[in-house]
Amino acid sequence: MIGRIRGLLIEKAPPWILVDVMGVGYQLQVPMSTFYYLPMTEQEIILHTHFIVREDAQSLYGFLTKEECRLFQDFIKINGIGAKAALALLSGMTTQDLKATISRADIDNLQKIPGIGPKTAQRIIVELQDKKNKWQYGSDLLSSNSGDELVSPIHQAIQALVALGYKNKDAESAVNKIKDKSLACEDMIKVALQGLARA
Incomplete structure (x- = not known):
């Protein structure tokens, strides 16, 4: 299990990034909540990760904060919620907004995220209602670093x-x-x- 990586950010083209760790390039998918705060390329970065192995693919997902990573893990445990939908959820709202939306059972707000229909939104709320009080997320604040300007x-x-x-x-x-x-x-x-x- 790959739980964290530390290396140089080589490439970034949302939602993909490439991180060089001692000469080995790790390709990761990240939510926009992480992508917004990535440093410029050729700078060091530390990411919390979640590694998924399936018969047809091995995928690595990266997050700047433990809060994002744990929410991602909570989402993919829900029946019918895959990694793509979990990334969309984290990209469509801040972690604080997501927790607030789930806590107040706001199905309409969740449905604004692509791929999340009424049944899926309801399932998310039902599955995570008993977890909301157990979430013990840190208050690690991200400092914004301006990324390098892309060609287009x-x-x-x-x-x-x-x-x-x-x-x-x-x-x-x-x-x-x-x-x-x-x-x-x-x-x-x-x-x-x-x-x-x-x-």
């Missing part, structure tokens, strides 16, 4: 939204509605997700 942040932002489960036309529409096209990719994704959540 608009295109990268659209690709990231599609990878998270949004339809291509919805992703393009959300990004095109952003007034400030000079934003970095991470900021564009964040603004677009906020717009999609309000839609």
Whole structure:
């Protein structure tokens, strides 16, 4: 089981990143809640990880905080919630908003996340109601580091939204509605997700 890695951030193209650990490149998928705060490439990074082994694939998921990692693990234990949906949940809301939404049984708010229908939202709330008081997450705050500017942040932002489960036309529409096209990719994704959540 790979529980944590420490190395140099080599590449980042949401939701994928590549981390060099002593000459070995680890490819990980990360939620947008982690991607927003990644440092510039060639800088050291420490990630909490969850490793999933299946017959047809081996996948490694990375998180800047234990809080994100534990929420991800809580989600994938729920019947019908896979890793893709768990990443979408963490990308669609902050961890604090997710916990608050689940605590107040807000099914409508959960359904704003792509891939989460009414039955799935209800299942999440039912399954995690008995866990909400047991969540003992730390208050580790992330310090924002500006990432390196991508060649085409608009295109990268659209690709990231599609990878998270949004339809291509919805992703393009959300990004095109952003007034400030000079934003970095991470900021564009964040603004677009906020717009999609309000839609």
